[in-house]
Amino acid sequence: MQHFPVFMAVKGRRIVVSGGGDAAVAKLRLLLKTDARLEVYATDPDPEVVQWGLEGRLTLCRRHIEASDVMGAVLAYGADEDDLADARLAAYAVEARVPHNIVDNLNDSAFITPAIVDRDPVVVAIGTEGAAPVLARSIKSDLEARLPSSLGFLTRIGRSFRHAAEQLPFGRRRRDFWADYYGQVGPQAFAKGGEDAVAPALAQLLADHLSQTPRKGHVDFVGSGPGDPDLLTVRARRALDAADVVFHDRLVTPAILDLARREATIIDAGKEGFGPSMPQADIDALIVTHARKGRHVVRLKSGDPTVFGRLDEEVEACVSAGVSFAIVPGITAASAAVATIGQSLTKRGRNASVRLLTGHDMAGFADHDWKALARPGEVAAIYMGKRSARFVQGRLLMHGCDPQTPVTVVENASRADQRILSTNLAEMEPAMSDAALDGPALTFIGLAPRASQAVVRTLVQEAVS
Known part of the structure; x- marks a missing residue:
């Protein structure tokens, strides 16, 4: 964000405009909606500007603007449509320490004026930092249609x-x-x-x-999906909008947290495999404490709260404390990741079931039915499998899994920095090490991207190099 949006108090304060042509008229139509004192400096003003002056809606000075005119103003606009005159206005404003805008000149402006939806006193400002004015106008039109005139x-x-x-x-x-x-x-x-x-x-x-009797506290266990805010459910957005307190996991993205109310208390309850973690007992106790104070608590979990999320312990804490709760499902990391490679988790003639596994548990690397997983045509989705890659690879090979079994790793599924690594079981561990995966990754055993593996490998190598 190169321009920070603010709403400036202008009631009774001076805004000066240099210029009286088309550019000035367009800007004045917006400025006339404010309660500011408008001063326009132009030697040959447009008839509409003259009329506004006669009506007392602005003060028209039929001369060039001078440095003393800018002193004490809250804003200054250069709308002369002449480079020399606009530069002179900018110099006056800089010297007087008055924020200035040169119409249609982003580089020489200290601020920009956004597109505005006016439902006074409700005002919606839309800016694209000068990159796409047509898009800003399109958004403005959509919002005007949605916001009633009342x-x-x-x-x-x-x-x-x-x-x-x-x-x-x-x-x-x-x-x-x-x-x-x-x-x-x-x-x-x-x-x-x-x-x-x-x-x-x-x-x-x-x-x-x-x-009314004050409402009791409530807890929503909300799945935040794999990280893309567009994949958040409507019900999850509503919960975030109503939350007084939000507890979130380490993998919940900042873009999701930004959707919470600004007044909400945000608490990082993250855990990291083989790393620092907030004790589960502390999380349980904090959730209950806030809910008992009558607050709406959202326990925000990456993906779906019912998958490897310690949900049962937190729900049991609520039940024991007599706190009401609801579970808001989210799109799982497995669903998002498999969608990115153009595959399905199950397929007639290939596998009638799929196993969702964790690479490690509280005791270390997690053990599973490796013999069943090693059978031809089996598909497994392994969460938290980066550090356990060598362990998983060894167990599968030990139980007779074909070394050429496809393996696909999706890092940061659904996010802008998503990466896909396609390999096979024999090369699984070294390929994952070479890729230097540092984001959340999901490993598929028995699935390859629909795109050719060679192409995917090339893309990954380019990203790593």
């Missing part, structure tokens, strides 16, 4: 009611009240009775919430 009115009524709503305790109860207002009660009252019906409906809603 939203501004509902927000103004809500703002006038904020003091009364402080009768509700800060946190979940107050948030639930506002969610009910903006999500249901406000829009429904406006649709049925117009503006006059909204305030009485809001007052009744507050009375209803004040008389």
